[in-house]
Amino acid sequence: MPYTAKQVFDALRKVIHPEQKKDIITLGMVQEVTVEGKKVSFSLVFNSKNSTNIANLKKTCVEVIEKELGEDVEIRGNIKATTIDDGEPQHDEKPLSRVKNIIAVASGKGGVGKSTVATNLAVALANSGAKVGLVDADIFGPSIPKMFKAENDRPSVFKRGNKEIIEPVEKYGVKILSIGFFINPDDALVWRGPMATGALNQLLLQGDWGELDYLLIDLPPGTSDIHLTLVQSTAVTGAIIVSTPQDVALADAVKGISMFKGEKINVPVLGLIENMAWFTPAELPENKYYIFGKGGCEALAKKMNIPLLAQIPIVQSIRESGDNGVPVAADSDSVLGKAFDDLAKNVVNAVNERNSKLSATKIVEIDPNASCGV
Numbered sequence: 001m002p003y004t005a006k007q008v009f010d011a012l013r014k015v016i017h018p019e020q021k022k023d024i025i026t027l028g029m030v031q032e033v034t035v036e037g038k039k040v041s042f043s044l045v046f047n048s049k050n051s052t053n054i055a056n057l058k059k060t061c062v063e064v065i066e067k068e069l070g071e072d073v074e075i076r077g078n079i080k081a082t083t084i085d086d087g088e089p090q091h092d093e094k095p096l097s098r099v100k101n102i103i104a105v106a107s108g109k110g111g112v113g114k115s116t117v118a119t120n121l122a123v124a125l126a127n128s129g130a131k132v133g134l135v136d137a138d139i140f141g142p143s144i145p146k147m148f149k150a151e152n153d154r155p156s157v158f159k160r161g162n163k164e165i166i167e168p169v170e171k172y173g174v175k176i177l178s179i180g181f182f183i184n185p186d187d188a189l190v191w192r193g194p195m196a197t198g199a200l201n202q203l204l205l206q207g208d209w210g211e212l213d214y215l216l217i218d219l220p221p222g223t224s225d226i227h228l229t230l231v232q233s234t235a236v237t238g239a240i241i242v243s244t245p246q247d248v249a250l251a252d253a254v255k256g257i258s259m260f261k262g263e264k265i266n267v268p269v270l271g272l273i274e275n276m277a278w279f280t281p282a283e284l285p286e287n288k289y290y291i292f293g294k295g296g297c298e299a300l301a302k303k304m305n306i307p308l309l310a311q312i313p314i315v316q317s318i319r320e321s322g323d324n325g326v327p328v329a330a331d332s333d334s335v336l337g338k339a340f341d342d343l344a345k346n347v348v349n350a351v352n353e354r355n356s357k358l359s360a361t362k363i364v365e366i367d368p369n370a371s372c373g374v
Contacts, residue, residue, distance in 0.1 A: 105121070
């Protein structure tokens with residue numbers, strides 16, 4: 001079974017610097033962690049105050065990694081030690097600089113299963129071998145922790161230079177950050193706009209995302225300050241819109257599509273996902289009952305000239321998986337697992353096509369006193 005970066009970080013928290021009396025993770029000394037099967041490698045960053053301990057700390061790291069992860073782990077010779085000037089960071093790396101594609105997952109209205117789709121898409125992408133992150137940007141109603149059975153997880157915070165960095169929780173091969181990790185699940189979040197947008201920027205720009213192929217952003221329903229903050233904070237590769245097929249949801253989906261495609265925001269829309277496309281009872285797996293109407297998203301996709309990436313049915317196991325914290329996409333051999341695998345392939349194709357035909361998206365600059373038309 002392959003190791004994970006989380007296992008490495010957890011093990012290295014047991015390595016205490018002999019002079020500073022803190023673990024090397026808290027001190028921000030561990031950077032550029034890479035896990036490839038059994039091979040584990042990382043950099044240890046030293047300054048003038050602790051450079052005399054290089055050999056001993058490297059030896060201790062090897063011993064702890066082998067003890068915690070097992071003797072099969074390939075760590076010897078894979079620890080790189082670098083020395084920097086006291087108080088200076090190892091590099092002036094911009095946030096998200098090693099994230100290849102940032103994808104917004106949005107919906108025009110609530111209740112269409114957007115977070116469920118984002119969760120299972122992230123897991124399906126990770127199953128394909130991609131490096132994936134997921135930000136729960138639904139600041140007022142974070143649900144991602146529950147969907148990954150991680151409500152009680154608390155990400156660690158460490159210093160890198162003079163900056164506080166948040167280490168994402170990792171589940172099913174997906175790095176996750178959510179405001180839900182930092183609050184009581186029973187508390188209601190009543191925040192003014194600047195507080196909410198500030199929280200999003202912390203998750204997005206202070207997360208220790210490292211190298212990712214895809215970073216999915218699960219946005220709140222509708223169009224809001226959170227959406228504008230996202231496109232003003234980072235260059236979004238493209239957006240995916242989730243909707244159900246009934247007219248009231250489609251009308252709001254059009255607003256979401258128009259927002260991203262608008263002149264002032266100009267983020268490519270990668271496609272539309274029709275969720276709850278039909279109901280199939282377990283005892284009649286061949287039957288389809290179109291509870292919310294038939295083909296609504298397919299017609300809208302043609303009208304708006306965007307791809308229809310998937311049609312996901314209503315199945316009891318999807319609801320159960322969300323409640324139990326075990327995404328259905330984790331079982332790639334199941335019918336629904338294969339459906340999300342197909343969705344992931346379509347998303348990858350849409351991203352590749354977008355990147356081959358269009359230049360990189362620019363960070364949006366919006367006059368705060370001007371109307372954005374959303």
